[in-house]
Amino acid sequence: MSTIAPQFRLSRFIASLFDLIFWVLLIFSLVGLPIVFIILFYIKLPIINGQLMTPYLSMTWMADPSRTLPIVKNFIHTTIFRVMVFPGFGFAALLAAATIFVERKFLAKIQLRVGPLYCGKIEGILQLMGDGFKLMSKEIIIPAKADKPIFWMGPLLFVGAAGAFVSLIPVAPGWVVANPNVGLLAVFAVIGFFPIIAVLTAWAANSKWTFIGGLRALHQMVAFEIPLILSLLGVVILSGSLNLSQIVESQQHFWWITFVPIGAIVFFITIFAELERIPFDLPEAESEIVAGWLTEFSGMMYGLIQLGTYLKLYAFAGLFVVLFLGGWNGPMVWPPFPQDIITNGITIGPVTAKFPGLPLFDQQMLNGTLWFVIKTVGVILLILLPRGVFPRVRMDIALHTGWYKLIGLAFINIFIALGLLYAGVLGPGGLLQ
Amino acid sequence: MVDSVFLALSVITIGAAIVALEVRSLIYGSIALMIALSGVAGFFLLLDAPFVAMFQLSVYVGSIAVLILFTVMLVRRELIFNKVEDKRRRYAGIGLMLALMLGIGTIIIGSGLKSMDTNSPMIDYKKIGEDFLTYYSPALIVMALILASSITGAMTLARREDVIDDQRAD
Numbered sequence: 001m002s003t004i005a006p007q008f009r010l011s012r013f014i015a016s017l018f019d020l021i022f023w024v025l026l027i028f029s030l031v032g033l034p035i036v037f038i039i040l041f042y043i044k045l046p047i048i049n050g051q052l053m054t055p056y057l058s059m060t061w062m063a064d065p066s067r068t069l070p071i072v073k074n075f076i077h078t079t080i081f082r083v084m085v086f087p088g089f090g091f092a093a094l095l096a097a098a099t100i101f102v103e104r105k106f107l108a109k110i111q112l113r114v115g116p117l118y119c120g121k122i123e124g125i126l127q128l129m130g131d132g133f134k135l136m137s138k139e140i141i142i143p144a145k146a147d148k149p150i151f152w153m154g155p156l157l158f159v160g161a162a163g164a165f166v167s168l169i170p171v172a173p174g175w176v177v178a179n180p181n182v183g184l185l186a187v188f189a190v191i192g193f194f195p196i197i198a199v200l201t202a203w204a205a206n207s208k209w210t211f212i213g214g215l216r217a218l219h220q221m222v223a224f225e226i227p228l229i230l231s232l233l234g235v236v237i238l239s240g241s242l243n244l245s246q247i248v249e250s251q252q253h254f255w256w257i258t259f260v261p262i263g264a265i266v267f268f269i270t271i272f273a274e275l276e277r278i279p280f281d282l283p284e285a286e287s288e289i290v291a292g293w294l295t296e297f298s299g300m301m302y303g304l305i306q307l308g309t310y311l312k313l314y315a316f317a318g319l320f321v322v323l324f325l326g327g328w329n330g331p332m333v334w335p336p337f338p339q340d341i342i343t344n345g346i347t348i349g350p351v352t353a354k355f356p357g358l359p360l361f362d363q364q365m366l367n368g369t370l371w372f373v374i375k376t377v378g379v380i381l382l383i384l385l386p387r388g389v390f391p392r393v394r395m396d397i398a399l400h401t402g403w404y405k406l407i408g409l410a411f412i413n414i415f416i417a418l419g420l421l422y423a424g425v426l427g428p429g430g431l432l433q
Numbered sequence: 434m435v436d437s438v439f440l441a442l443s444v445i446t447i448g449a450a451i452v453a454l455e456v457r458s459l460i461y462g463s464i465a466l467m468i469a470l471s472g473v474a475g476f477f478l479l480l481d482a483p484f485v486a487m488f489q490l491s492v493y494v495g496s497i498a499v500l501i502l503f504t505v506m507l508v509r510r511e512l513i514f515n516k517v518e519d520k521r522r523r524y525a526g527i528g529l530m531l532a533l534m535l536g537i538g539t540i541i542i543g544s545g546l547k548s549m550d551t552n553s554p555m556i557d558y559k560k561i562g563e564d565f566l567t568y569y570s571p572a573l574i575v576m577a578l579i580l581a582s583s584i585t586g587a588m589t590l591a592r593r594e595d596v597i598d599d600q601r602a603d
Contacts, residue, residue: 147460182558185487192495196467196502203460203506215506222499242558 069355076360079177087171089163095376096310101128103384110388135303143296147204154201155297155304161193162311169318170245172328172368183244184236187319188229191274194312195221198283198293205296213292216395217276217283223402224273224280230410231266234417235323238426244319248327257324259420263413264324266406271316271383273402275309279390280398317379318372325375328368336363439479446472459505467498484558 036055046053061067075081082088101116105123108115120126142148167177168186180186195218202214236242238259239250257264273280276292284292294305321327337359345354393401420426446469453465470493477486565573 150460150464180483181555182483182487185484185491189487189490189495192491192499196494196499199499199502199506200460200464211506218499218503222496225495240559 066354069358069360073360082175082177083167087169087175088167088177091171092163092166092311092314093307095314095373095380096307097128099310099313099380099384100306101125102381103387106381106384107388110385132303135306136300138299140299140301141296143205143207145206146296147206150200150204151296154197154204155301155308157197158194158201158308159304159311161190161197162308162315165190165315166311166318168244169315170248170322170327171318171372172365173245175365175369176245179243179245182242184232184242184247187244191225191228194274195225202293205293207296209290209295210293212289213283213285213295216285217293219395220273220276220280220282220398220402223399224270224406227266227402227406227410228270228274230407231263231270231413232323233410234260234263234413237414237417237421244322248322248329251326252329255324255326259426260324260413260417262409262416264320266409266413267320267324268382269401269406271320272386273398275313275316275383277313277383278387279393281392282395282398285392313380313383314376317376317383320379321372321375325379327375328372330367330371330374332363332367334363334367334370435479439476442472442475442479445469446476460502463498463501463505466501467494470494470498481555483555484561 040055051057076086084090104127105115107113116124116127118124119130142151165187168180168183168190170176170179178186198217198221199214202210202217205211235247235256238256239247241247241250272278276283282292284294286292289295294302297305341355342358345352347353449465449468449472453462453469456462456465471490474486474489474494477483477489
């Protein structure tokens with residue numbers, strides 16, 4: 001039982017929902033339907049295929065799968081579907097939201113706690129929804145002396161930049177929102193925007209905690225951006241392409257992590273710094289500077305920043321999978337769509353329904369998505385793991401790691417890749433194709 | 434389509450550049466500078482040079498603008514600038530700019546580059562790389578030497594022997 005609302009009963013809540021549904025139906029049938037008919041009386045309805053297009057007829061057509069499935073299938077291959085739903089925002093936001101919940105339970109299990117437990121009866125599975133509603137219903141407070149335009153723009157720009165990053169990650173063969181020829185350079189360009197947004201919002205909030213956090217974020221991200229870029233050059237040298245889809249296709253037989261493991265390790269460490277996660281969470285060190293550059297954000301502004309952070313986490317994990325772990329490549333485990341349904345349709349008793357639009361997705365794409373998601377979830381769990389284990393490092397150690405050690409390791413990695421290329425082992429025209 | 438995008442980009446770029454010069458707040462000025470530099474990246478995209486556009490974004494917006502923001506935020510404005518309103522200087526600046534623009538314009542018009550082929554195929558970045566390693570290899574070597582020497586110089590300048598701290602990382 002909740003301590004905040006001691007009178008709360010689930011049965012009464014459900015009963016009130018039914019009550020609401022009853023009243024909505026009653027008012028709709030007594031007031032809404034007559035209004036609809038009065039309007040229909042004055043509107044001239046179109047004639048399609050020799051039939052008057054009444055509302056009933058249009059509803060019948062909508063319920064007919066042989067008419068709607070081709071429309072749905074057509075919609076799936078439009079750009080707007082890619083941006084909004086599948087490889088784009090919806091898919092990434094779903095994974096990001098799942099990550100937030102899994103992170104809390106996972107860390108709790110590591111540290112022998114229970115984590116979210118009460119909300120939703122089963123292992124606190126509705127906690128995330130509750131947190132979302134709380135963030136949406138909270139008041140947005142702007143500090144009195146804040147620089148309001150930049151302060152308002154900050155969260156939006158952050159989510160926008162994270163969304164741009166997500167849009168560059170290929171999920172399955174041909175399933176990517178934006179597929180520029182210079183995809184990896186576009187990733188570098190997008191990553192460069194995050195420190196600017198952090199330091200601008202930190203300055204705009206006009207508080208010393210946010211400003212210290214923003215400067216730390218700027219220092220740290222700039223320091224780790226260079227090893228990040230250098231560590232990925234080994235893969236570019238070996239695969240001979242900057243296009244992320246082509247890099248995935250070049251890993252059909254072996255993953256690049258087997259040949260450039262040092263680059264993978266350097267990239268993995270820089271991910272922590274770019275995401276401001278433990279052990280490099282100095283920009284939002286909650287025990288030192290309240291919440292760092294996020295201190296003054298409240299309500300949905302904070303929610304947007306959190307959403308952007310987890311979208312970024314997904315995008316970095318996806319980039320690691322795409323560059324080092326072979327992306328969507330994997331053995332074909334997805335079962336083929338039953339041919340019976342395509343040719344004969346589904347027979348239930350005396351009725352046979354034909355579905356001309358099926359299958360909606362081909363087997364290649366579903367299998368690729370499955371492998372990509374499995375690998376990405378594995379990398380995300382590896383990124384979450386240090387938060388339960390490691391302490392925070394000091395600022396000078398973090399910068400020293402970035403500027404000296406990681407850059408040195410990244411150069412060693414580049415020389416290994418060049419050696420493999422010039423020895424004729426890999427690359428265009430090499431022994432292993 | 435391309436014409437309207439070009440016009441919009443021109444308005445954004447030139448407007449942001451003027452704002453960057455004229456606005457009182459240095460932070461807003463640097464933001465306007467970022468917008469102007471991003472607009473230049475947009476021009477490169479329109480010219481079918483995504484490689485240069487991405488480098489424009491990651492180097493100029495991602496690094497140089499960050500450097501400017503850093504400087505602006507860490508240094509108090511009163512220490513480096515004193516406000517001297519001088520009308521004559523301003524008009525002289527505008528006149529100088531107009532003269533420069535006219536000069537460059539006459540050179541471009543006189544150079545015979547009057548029309549542009551917009552249907553030429555996109556230049557592959559691999560071609561740029563090949564050219565750098567074959568025909569332009571002396572230029573590449575000179576660039577590499579200059580960059581290496583400047584990095585060495587920066588590291589020498591940044592290394593401070595006088596600070597001895599027992600708590601340092603190494």
